[in-house]
Amino acid sequence: MISQYPHLIDLNDYPVSWWNKLIELGHDIRLHPQRYTHACEGKIMATLFYEPSTRTQMSFQSAMIRLGGNIIGFDNPSSSSVAKGENLKDTTKIVSSYSDILIIRHPQPGAAKAAALTADCSVVNAGDGGHLHPTQTLTDLLTLHEEKGRLDNLNIGLCGDLVNGRTVHSLCKALSAYSGNTFVLVSTPNLRLPSYVKDIITASGSRYTEVTSLDEVINDLDMLYMTRIQRERFASEEEYLAEKDTYVLDKKKMKKARKDMIVMHPMPRVDEIANDVDEDERAVYFKQAKYGMYIRMALIMTLLESDTPTRLLSGTVRHKVNCQNPKCITNIEEYLPKSFTGSGDTLECEYCDERILLEH
Ligand code: NCD
Numbered sequence: 001m002i003s004q005y006p007h008l009i010d011l012n013d014y015p016v017s018w019w020n021k022l023i024e025l026g027h028d029i030r031l032h033p034q035r036y037t038h039a040c041e042g043k044i045m046a047t048l049f050y051e052p053s054t055r056t057q058m059s060f061q062s063a064m065i066r067l068g069g070n071i072i073g074f075d076n077p078s079s080s081s082v083a084k085g086e087n088l089k090d091t092t093k094i095v096s097s098y099s100d101i102l103i104i105r106h107p108q109p110g111a112a113k114a115a116a117l118t119a120d121c122s123v124v125n126a127g128d129g130g131h132l133h134p135t136q137t138l139t140d141l142l143t144l145h146e147e148k149g150r151l152d153n154l155n156i157g158l159c160g161d162l163v164n165g166r167t168v169h170s171l172c173k174a175l176s177a178y179s180g181n182t183f184v185l186v187s188t189p190n191l192r193l194p195s196y197v198k199d200i201i202t203a204s205g206s207r208y209t210e211v212t213s214l215d216e217v218i219n220d221l222d223m224l225y226m227t228r229i230q231r232e233r234f235a236s237e238e239e240y241l242a243e244k245d246t247y248v249l250d251k252k253k254m255k256k257a258r259k260d261m262i263v264m265h266p267m268p269r270v271d272e273i274a275n276d277v278d279e280d281e282r283a284v285y286f287k288q289a290k291y292g293m294y295i296r297m298a299l300i301m302t303l304l305e306s307d308t309p310t311r312l313l314s315g316t317v318r319h320k321v322n323c324q325n326p327k328c329i330t331n332i333e334e335y336l337p338k339s340f341t342g343s344g345d346t347l348e349c350e351y352c353d354e355r356i357l358l359e360h
Contacts, residue, residue, distance in 0.1 A: 001313040001337075006306040007116045007123045008299065011134040011170060013310065016177050019141060023151075025298035026142045026291070033066065033294075039301050040069035046099035047073030048091065048115075049126070050082070050106040055267055055289050056126050056135065060103050063296040072099060088333050089118045096120040101303060104128075110329035110351025114336050116312055122303045129327055130164040130233050131352055136266050137170040138299060139292035140225070146291060147262050147284050148222065153180035159214055159247050160186075160227035160272055162193040164234075167266040168227055169197050176204035183208035184217050188246055190239075191229070196353050214247050218257045224249070226265045226272050250274035254282070264288050315341035315350050325354035 011019060029036050045064040049057050053075065061071050073095075074080045082091060088111060096102050096119040104115050105126040112125030112132075127133045144151055156175060162168050162185055172193065175181045183201060185193050185208055192210060201208050211217055218224065226249055234240040249263065254277055265273060265285040277283050317337045323330050330336045330351055340347035345358045 001117065001311075001339075003116055003119075003310050003312050005116075005119065005122045005310065006303050006308045007119075007310045007312070008134055008303065009113045009116060009123070009125045009310075009312070010132055011137055011174050012177075019138070019174065022138060022295065022298045022302060023142050023145050025302065026138070026295035027145065029297050030146070030291070030294040036067055036297060036301070038068045039297075040064060040067035040304060043067075043069040043101070043304055044099040045069055045071050045073075045300065046095045046102045047071065047075065047126075048095060048102060048104045048106075049073070049075040050077045050104075050111075051127065053105055053126070055292060056105065057103075059289070059293040060126065060135075060296050060300075063293050063300055066293075067297055067300060069300070073103075087335070088114055088329070089335065092119050092123075096123075101300060106329075107327075108329040108332055109325065109327055109353075110349070113312060113351050114329045114333060116310070117336070124299065124303070127166055128329075129352075130166050130230065132170045133166040133266075134170050135296060135299065136167040136292070137174045138295045139288060140167070140171050140264060140266070141174060142291045142295045143264060143284060143288040144223065147287070151175065151181075152178040154222045155182050155184065155220055157184040157186060157214075157217060157221040157224040158193075158227070159224065159249075161191050161229045161243070162187045162227070163191045164230035165227045165266075168193065168225070171225065172197050173200050176201045176206040179205075181206050184221065185210045186212070186214050186217065186247065188212060188243060191243060196348075196355060214249070215253065215256065218253060218261075221257065221261050224257070224261060224263050226263065226269075228268065228270045228272055245271065247272055248274060249277055251276045251280070254280055257282070313337065313339040313350050315339045315348075318347075321347065321356070321358070323349040323352060323354055324356040325349065325352050328352040328354060
C-alpha cells in the first residue's frame with residue numbers, strides 16, 4: 001500500500017543520505033535560526049499524544065512555532081473523543097484533514113504506521129510503544145554530529161532497559177548503517193536487546209557484545225547511552241522492582257571513563273544517572289534535548305516540502321494470521337489489514353516487526 005504523502009514511520013525507510021541531509025539542515029538551523037522563521041508560515045501541525053511526553057511533544061511544538069507555523073492537538077486522550085471510544089483510524093482521518101503534518105505517539109507498536117494508512121497528510125512516528133522512536137534517533141545523530149564530529153567508527157555503549165527502550169532500537173538500527181561502529185550492550189539478562197535489532201546490527205557488518213557490568217566496559221566507550229528502566233512496559237510491579245537500580249552512572253564511574261567519552265540519555269532520567277554527573281562536561285543530555293528541537297525543525301520543513309509518496313505495506317495481507325505480539329496495534333484495532341513480509345513458516349509483522357512462526 002502506497003500513501004501519497006511523505007511519512008516518517010521508521011528511519012530505515014529512508015536512505016542514509018536523507019538522514020545526513022537532515023542532520024546538515026539541523027546543524028544549519030542551530031547556527032542560523034533566524035533564517036528559518038518563515039519557513040512553515042500558514043502550515044498547521046497536529047500532535048496526537050496518547051502517551052505522556054515532555055521533550056518530544058514540546059520540542060515539536062516549539063520547532064513548528066519557530067518555523068512560523070501553528071499547532072493543534074491533544075496530549076491527554078481522555079480529554080478527546082478517544083475517551084468515547086473513537087478508533088485510531090477515525091481520529092487520524094479527521095485530525096489530518098485539519099492539518100498539514102501529524103505527529104503521533106501511541107502505546108501500541110505499529111500505531112504510527114496504522115495512522116499513516118488513513119491520514120490525509122504526513123505522519124511522524126513520535127514513539128510507538130516499545131517499538132521505535134525515529135525522531136529521538138535523529139536527535140541522537142545530530143548530538144553525535146555536533147559533539148563528536150562523526151557518526152562512524154564509534155564504540156557505543158547502551159545501558160539499561162534495552163528490551164523495552166524504543167530509542168535504543170531505533171538508534172542501533174541507525175548507527176549500524178554507518179561504517180566501523182561497534183555496540184556494547186550493557187543490561188541484565190531479562191532486559192537484553194530484541195533479536196530482530198541484533199540481527200540488523202549483524203547484517204550491516206557491525207559487531208556487538210552483550211555484557212552485564214558497566215564498570216568493566218566504560219573505559220572503552222566513545223559514547224555511553226544511558227536509559228531508564230521502562231516501568232510502564234513491565235507486566236508487573238515485581239518484575240520492574242527486580243530490575244530497577246541495577247545501573248547507576250555516578251561521579252565515581254565517570255572517573256573510569258575516557259576524557260572524551262560523552263554521556264547521552266533520551267530523558268526522562270529517573271535515577272540511572274546521579275545528579276552529580278550533570279556538572280561533568282562529558283554529560284551532554286541537556287544539550288541533546290535542545291538539539292532535538294533543531295532536528296525536528298529540519299524534519300518538519302523537509303516533509304512539508306517533499307511530495308515523495310511512502311510505501312507503507314509491501315508484504316502480503318493475510319486475514320487469517322494474527323500477529324503474535326499481543327501489544328501490536330493490529331490486535332487492538334481489528335479493521336487493519338494484517339500484513340506480513342517473509343515466506344514459508346516465518347513471517348514478520350509489517351507494523352511491529354514481530355517475527356512469528358506459523359503453526360500447522
Ligand atoms: C523516551 C521515550 O519516550 O521513548 N523519551 C523521549 O522521547 N525523549 C525515553 C523514555 O521514555 O525513557
